């Protein structure tokens with residue numbers, strides 16, 4: 172098992188934000204994390220990335236407790252693209268992506284050709300090669316998002332955690348990002364709001380509501396009209412797409 176969480180609890184003051192969440196993602200699979208606003212997706216991802224400590228429960232990477240793994244080692248294997256990621260405004264795109272290589276370097280090792288190759292490949296995969304020398308400040312919201320994705324890819328992680336990575340992207344880049352993530356052999360966990368994109372690209376889905384897991388399974392198992400109504404408060408009809416065979420939701424007007 173690549174990432175596993177057991178009975179995670181995270182509270183702020185008296186409020187329980189994450190309430191007994193367990194999940195596991197097998198190596199190489201893409202897990203979609205879905206749920207209404209405020210259901211705890213970001214909070215859960217921050218726990219899984221080791222940015223916050225749960226008050227109860229345990230997270231393991233390949234069976235090893237996250238608490239016992241040093242920060243640098245975590246940074247080497249887990250990449251996290253946050254929802255409102257920013258960076259030092261004076262950097263160029265390529266410099267931001269280069270930051271992804273830092274966990275791999277020791278204090279004495281210099282920049283290598285392998286680092287250059289990883290940065291160039293990450294820029295290309297995120298569609299940012301043309302803008303590699305542009306200043307961060309000049310980028311649009313979607314280009315900033317893609318630069319952070321390139322930085323995460325340059326990190327060559329074993330686990331990639333993404334918090335609504337498509338929210339600033341135009342439709343072409345939304346689809347190409349989902350296609351890219353699903354084609355990688357990296358284990359990924361991705362918070363999304365687009366239920367159709369989640370069903371189309373993810374191997375497994377986990378649905379959250381008020382800090383708890385409501386259901387988990389393949390898109391076919393999880394996506395039901397009842398779930399749309401009870402969790403997402405919308406009326407929809409679901410059919411197997413004649414084009415890609417995954418569930419497709421038609422929302423009612």
Ligand SMILES: Nc1ncnc2c1ncn2[C@@H]1O[C@H](COP(=O)(O)OP(=O)(O)OP(=O)(O)O)[C@@H](O)[C@H]1O
Nearest residue numbers: 183186188206207208209210211212213214215362
């Ligand atoms: N630092 C904090 N202090 C107080 N409340 C918090 C904090 N972080 C999260 N919360 C609360 O926890 C709940 C879950 O928030 P979270 O951001 O994890 O939800 P989400 O599912 O990612 O939402 P969205 O879809 O809107 O991004 C919300 O009610 C939020 O207000």
